[in-house]
Amino acid sequence: MHLGQRDLQQLCGLGDRMIRVQERREVVRHIVAQQRPHHDRVGDLHLLRICRSDRSRSVSTFPLVQTLDISRLILWMRRWVGVERHFWRMMWRSSRPLVAALFAIAAARGLAIWLMIYSSGQALQAVADRSDRAWGWLVLTVIGLGASPLAEAWQGAASYALQTRFTRQQTLLLAEAANAPHGIGHLENSETRARFNDIEEYLRGMFGVNAMYAVWSVIGYGAVGLGGFAAVAQWSWPVALWTLLAFRVLHATWTGYLDVLLKDLVEDGSIGRRQADYLRSLPLERAGGKELRLFGMTPWLLRRYAEVWRAAFTGIWQRRSRALRGALIGCTVAGIMLVGSYVWAGHAAWTGSLAVGSTVAVLQGLMQMSSLGALGDFNVQAIRARFYENEIRSLRSDLGLAATLPERTGTPRAIDQRGAAAVDVTGVTFTYRSRAEPVFRGLDLHIPAGQSVAVVGVNGVGKSTLIKLLCGLYAPDAGTVRIDGRDPALDDAARRRVATIFQDFVRYHLSLETNVALPLVARGIDEQALRHTADEALRDAAGADVLTRLDDDWATILEPGYAGGTDLSGGQWQRVALARALTAVAAGAGVLVLDEPTAALDVRAEAEIFSRFLEVTRGVTTILVSHRLSSVRHADRIVVLGPEGVVQDGTHDELLVAGGPYADMFRLQAARFAAAGAVSDQNAEMAGESA
Numbered sequence: 001m002h003l004g005q006r007d008l009q010q011l012c013g014l015g016d017r018m019i020r021v022q023e024r025r026e027v028v029r030h031i032v033a034q035q036r037p038h039h040d041r042v043g044d045l046h047l048l049r050i051c052r053s054d055r056s057r058s059v060s061t062f063p064l065v066q067t068l069d070i071s072r073l074i075l076w077m078r079r080w081v082g083v084e085r086h087f088w089r090m091m092w093r094s095s096r097p098l099v100a101a102l103f104a105i106a107a108a109r110g111l112a113i114w115l116m117i118y119s120s121g122q123a124l125q126a127v128a129d130r131s132d133r134a135w136g137w138l139v140l141t142v143i144g145l146g147a148s149p150l151a152e153a154w155q156g157a158a159s160y161a162l163q164t165r166f167t168r169q170q171t172l173l174l175a176e177a178a179n180a181p182h183g184i185g186h187l188e189n190s191e192t193r194a195r196f197n198d199i200e201e202y203l204r205g206m207f208g209v210n211a212m213y214a215v216w217s218v219i220g221y222g223a224v225g226l227g228g229f230a231a232v233a234q235w236s237w238p239v240a241l242w243t244l245l246a247f248r249v250l251h252a253t254w255t256g257y258l259d260v261l262l263k264d265l266v267e268d269g270s271i272g273r274r275q276a277d278y279l280r281s282l283p284l285e286r287a288g289g290k291e292l293r294l295f296g297m298t299p300w301l302l303r304r305y306a307e308v309w310r311a312a313f314t315g316i317w318q319r320r321s322r323a324l325r326g327a328l329i330g331c332t333v334a335g336i337m338l339v340g341s342y343v344w345a346g347h348a349a350w351t352g353s354l355a356v357g358s359t360v361a362v363l364q365g366l367m368q369m370s371s372l373g374a375l376g377d378f379n380v381q382a383i384r385a386r387f388y389e390n391e392i393r394s395l396r397s398d399l400g401l402a403a404t405l406p407e408r409t410g411t412p413r414a415i416d417q418r419g420a421a422a423v424d425v426t427g428v429t430f431t432y433r434s435r436a437e438p439v440f441r442g443l444d445l446h447i448p449a450g451q452s453v454a455v456v457g458v459n460g461v462g463k464s465t466l467i468k469l470l471c472g473l474y475a476p477d478a479g480t481v482r483i484d485g486r487d488p489a490l491d492d493a494a495r496r497r498v499a500t501i502f503q504d505f506v507r508y509h510l511s512l513e514t515n516v517a518l519p520l521v522a523r524g525i526d527e528q529a530l531r532h533t534a535d536e537a538l539r540d541a542a543g544a545d546v547l548t549r550l551d552d553d554w555a556t557i558l559e560p561g562y563a564g565g566t567d568l569s570g571g572q573w574q575r576v577a578l579a580r581a582l583t584a585v586a587a588g589a590g591v592l593v594l595d596e597p598t599a600a601l602d603v604r605a606e607a608e609i610f611s612r613f614l615e616v617t618r619g620v621t622t623i624l625v626s627h628r629l630s631s632v633r634h635a636d637r638i639v640v641l642g643p644e645g646v647v648q649d650g651t652h653d654e655l656l657v658a659g660g661p662y663a664d665m666f667r668l669q670a671a672r673f674a675a676a677g678a679v680s681d682q683n684a685e686m687a688g689e690s691a
């Protein structure tokens with residue numbers, strides 16, 4: 001299986017669909033193992049220290065005339081050195097031969113320009129002097145002229161090759177950052193989420209794709225500018241240095257302005273901008289387009305978009321116009337300095353202290369030195385390249401991760417324990433970070449190994465939250481959650497003992513085989529055994545017809561956007577997801593959790609699947625969450641959750657006899673079925689029982 005950048009971005013799980021950590025980890029481990037360049041090594045601790053201390057995300061604002069505060073200047077210098085150092089280190093890690101070649105090409109560009117300027121001046125002088133040497137100088141001029149575009153073309157080719165490697169490295173760093181934390185709190189934190197999205201957009205966008213070309217163009221033009229500098233310096237060092245200073249002032253003022261633009265884009269108003277982006281994209285989406293028309297919402301949407309957009313950008317425009325004023329002052333200063341250089345050269349030529357050949361060379365040199373000034377788009381892109389590389393580093397640092405990928409972990413270890421696992425929830429209190437009220441206060445639930453338990457309760461009572469705690473996606477505020485005595489919020493092995501299919505399970509844009517065999521895919525199991533397990537799991541999940549529909553082609557990608565790809569119905573997708581859960585059991589999970597993954601199935605199909613599941617998963621502990629009580633009644637035990645925790649606990653028959661919320665809910669559902677004239681065996685049985 002070879003996955004491209006598009007797949008990697010889907011698997012980062014940064015879009016609307018949040019791929020569950022457990023599953024994502026398996027896939028990302030697999031991809032990282034596949035795609036990591038061979039020369040990767042462990043992170044550099046020194047670099048990490050710089051990252052940790054570098055809390056600011058600003059890149060290049062030169063504290064030009066803003067302050068004469070030396071300590072601020074030193075701080076800025078240190079930050080700048082840290083960013084540059086990291087950027088070059090990461091580029092070097094992407095491909096040493098290409099970086100070395102690009103430096104050589106840049107040097108060649110500078111040399112070619114100098115040769116062209118110098119020899120053309122000499123040729124002109126020789127012609128003026130009617131000297132035979134004119135031909136020799138002309139040949140050198142032509143060599144310089146020819147070598148320059150050739151070197152530029154090579155530079156383009158090499159920088160695009162480097163870009164591929166650099167982007168792959170950045171994409172893996174981002175994917176690993178999204179997946180490395182044990183829980184999913186970072187993906188639910190709006191600021192962290194916005195940073196992930198922003199970097200991902202950059203990597204996918206035009207600037208990210210052309211970053212290396214821009215960086216090396218700036219260096220190449222820098223070399224050309226230095227070629228011009230050398231030509232001018234041959235005549236006058238002071239003029240060369242004065243002109244260099246003028247162009248660097250120009251460069252610094254524009255860099256400062258661009259930095260303001262970039263900081264705004266990333267840091268300020270990002271929530272407002274995200275809202276505006278969302279409103280703008282809504283009519284372009286299939287579902288959004290439908291509803292907007294049905295509810296006649298277009299005028300409201302346009303008005304709202306204009307308001308949000310204006311509010312998000314007002315501050316940005318003010319900052320930009322202030323920064324632009326500074327940049328224009330810098331440009332004027334640089335312009336006056338440059339006029340000085342040309343007047344100086346003109347005066348020397350007029351007074352005869354500069355011969356005709358030297359005058360031509362100096363004027364050409366002055367012109368070529370403009371490459372050391374502001375390069376417009378290339379500068380913007382080169383700054384962005386540094387900015388986002390630094391963003392990745394700082395995001396990873398904030399998540400407690402090294403700046404580089406960790407040592408190759410190889411094939412994940414097989415789960416050391418087998419068989420059913422016991423589940424113990426003791427005195428658990430849990431509150432979501434964004435909420436004031438806890439979902440649970442002192443919840444107790446103990447499930448012996450091998451038991452099948454149905455968890456029921458009204459909407460919002462905390463069923464899915466309980467499952468997330470069992471998976472270790474959150475840690476409780478108080479109390480303990482244990483799977484066979486181990487904490488899934490801390491222990492990876494304990495988490496892998498829990499196989500869960502959530503309500504919003506992921507529909508991977510991958511082959512049918514990978515969708516089913518995902519828990520085994522990264523384990524290096526041979527192709528035949530993998531296919532056999534997937535086949536068995538799909539049949540046990542009553543999904544044999546899915547395979548038939550795909551003409552027995554396990555390699556079909558389950559997304560119509562791919563050549564030969566296709567989509568499945570909601571019910572077929574659920575069978576695939578259930579088959580995935582069974583593969584996880586085959587891989588060693590001891591607790592199987594189904595959190596309403598069968599909602600798209602009709603009552604009869606759901607009841608059949610649950611009964612079948614209880615059959616095929618006899619050797620493991622099973623937890624079923626469903627609102628359809630007819631489907632879960634055959635579980636060994638039924639636990640009713642209420643706002644105050646477990647309010648009822650017993651078998652279906654016991655709870656019916658005892659009366660209370662379960663019996664009430666059951667009778668209500670049965671009465672609905674009876675009123676609707678239900679004819680299925682299940683419903684008839686249900687209606688009869690409730691009577």
Ligand SMILES: Nc1ncnc2c1ncn2[C@@H]1O[C@H](COP(=O)(O)OP(=O)(O)OP(=O)(O)O)[C@@H](O)[C@H]1O
Nearest residue numbers: 188432434435439458459460461462463464465466
């Ligand atoms: N990520 C979250 N951040 C903040 N609050 C959340 C989050 N997820 C769920 N909640 C809240 O926690 C409470 C329990 O939600 P949970 O999804 O566990 O309920 P549930 O019993 O599974 O509901 P349903 O039957 O509708 O699926 C709800 O009040 C819900 O609004």
